[in-house]
Amino acid sequence: MSHPDLLWRNPDPKPAYDVVIAGGGGHGLATAYYLARNHGITNVAVLEKGWLAGGNMARNTTIIRSNYLWDESAALYEHSLRLWEGLSEELDYDLRFSQRGVLNLAHSLSDVREGRRRVNANRLNGVDAEWLDAGEVKKFCPIINVSDRARHPVLGATLQRRGGIAKHDHVAWALARKADAYGIDLIQGCEVTGFEITKNRVTAVQTSRGRIAAGKVALAAAGHTSVLAERAGIRLPLQSHPLQALVSELLEPVLDCVVMSNAVHVYVSQAHKGELVMGAGIDAYNSYGQRGGVHVIEAQMAAALELFPIFSRVRVLRTWAGIVDVSPDASPVIGPTPVEGLYVNAGWGTGGFKATPGSGWVYAHTLAHDRPHPLAEPFGLERFTTGALVDEHGAAAVAH
Numbered sequence: 001m002s003h004p005d006l007l008w009r010n011p012d013p014k015p016a017y018d019v020v021i022a023g024g025g026g027h028g029l030a031t032a033y034y035l036a037r038n039h040g041i042t043n044v045a046v047l048e049k050g051w052l053a054g055g056n057m058a059r060n061t062t063i064i065r066s067n068y069l070w071d072e073s074a075a076l077y078e079h080s081l082r083l084w085e086g087l088s089e090e091l092d093y094d095l096r097f098s099q100r101g102v103l104n105l106a107h108s109l110s111d112v113r114e115g116r117r118r119v120n121a122n123r124l125n126g127v128d129a130e131w132l133d134a135g136e137v138k139k140f141c142p143i144i145n146v147s148d149r150a151r152h153p154v155l156g157a158t159l160q161r162r163g164g165i166a167k168h169d170h171v172a173w174a175l176a177r178k179a180d181a182y183g184i185d186l187i188q189g190c191e192v193t194g195f196e197i198t199k200n201r202v203t204a205v206q207t208s209r210g211r212i213a214a215g216k217v218a219l220a221a222a223g224h225t226s227v228l229a230e231r232a233g234i235r236l237p238l239q240s241h242p243l244q245a246l247v248s249e250l251l252e253p254v255l256d257c258v259v260m261s262n263a264v265h266v267y268v269s270q271a272h273k274g275e276l277v278m279g280a281g282i283d284a285y286n287s288y289g290q291r292g293g294v295h296v297i298e299a300q301m302a303a304a305l306e307l308f309p310i311f312s313r314v315r316v317l318r319t320w321a322g323i324v325d326v327s328p329d330a331s332p333v334i335g336p337t338p339v340e341g342l343y344v345n346a347g348w349g350t351g352g353f354k355a356t357p358g359s360g361w362v363y364a365h366t367l368a369h370d371r372p373h374p375l376a377e378p379f380g381l382e383r384f385t386t387g388a389l390v391d392e393h394g395a396a397a398v399a400h
Contacts (some may be wrong), residue, residue, distance in 0.1 A: 007173055008180035013187050016213035017045045019367055020205055022192045022228055023220035024048025025057040026168075026353060027345055029175035029186075030360020031220060031367070036182035038361070039368035044184045047207060049191035053172030056222045056352055059290065059322035061245050061279040063258055063269065064354040065102045065163035067122050067129055072378040072390045073331060074125040077351075079375055080358025081162060087357055093174035095166045096272050100257050102163030103132075103141060105307075107152040107263040114394060115158045122160075130159045141257050143310050150306055152264050165258060165269050165277075171356060195232045201340040202232065218343045218367055223288065223323025225346035234337050237328055237384050238347055241282040242321035244292035244300065249315045250274035255308075262394075264303035276314065278304060282324060282350065292321035324349050329389040334363060335372045335380040343367060344381070 019035060021028045024046045035041040048054075064084055066077035088095045106112045115131060122129035134146045137157045146154045176186055187209070194206035195217065204213045219225050223240040230236075251274050260267035265281035280300035283292050297319060305312055327333055327347035332355070334345050345363045348355055362373035372380060378390055 020214040028220040034364035083357035091174040
């Protein structure tokens, strides 16, 4: 029996489901929600080996934007951003979605050229984008150091005013509550340990809580997706790295936008509660450890203090890392796998949180119709053999 004060039930797994989703983070929960909402498919289980949204969903820096370079990426992330803009109302839950603007700083002439190119590409794709010179950057974010004597002088920035942040826990809770209300089973403490495959078709998943038959199985386990796929005999072109983040002590409001810098690999926003939320680049080594290297924090802090001298006396409260799954072209992998009935949604690397509703929307459509959603089509596995890559290393180079 569920308690009336709980947001969702905590059911035992049933013997069989039409769809089993492996991974109870933002993408898994969004997929389950849109399967029910958009396609009327409710005989669904979301399996999470830990607790719901306890992986990357709880370990990211919550930045939302859609200013990617290539047409395919911009279309997918813009679809997601448009969903974000109505999501609090749709889910009847305050997601603390704050469109405060995202600045991407330029520190060199090549940064400037790339930034202007991206602004033009975004505008051609109907994505809001502006180019600011150094004076305009200072006006938009007064605490940034734009001195020309800085080690990394600020020469300008791109600005997406519709970008911003949201509260990650609220997003997960709201999606979980709605999915549960549709009758979808959210099963925590249930690790997928293997797959039953007959004549190249998946028929069931083996879990730490027993066998569960499945019409379709959808992988959505972020950094661990390649491990799961290997249990089905599939080697995915993904590498998993720790992704550094940290928060400061609580401060009065000092920063009312998001500031990112690819060149110095630091990005920062101030959360609603008052802490600075900061991220760095990914650690260079492959790992499933949810902690990053001290040397990365040191480089990140040096860059942050140069950009924001005002932060020099702020104390760091805690640090952690998520596990990001990075594909060869820094773009996601969405669609069917070589095993019939087994689907993958992974490779979001450092861009997973901002894609949460858009990813769930297109993945649910792909599962419901047995063919990729038009927005997901360019991101199929086959691009790594055809060579039709969507190379977003420029727009997704820093961890964000």
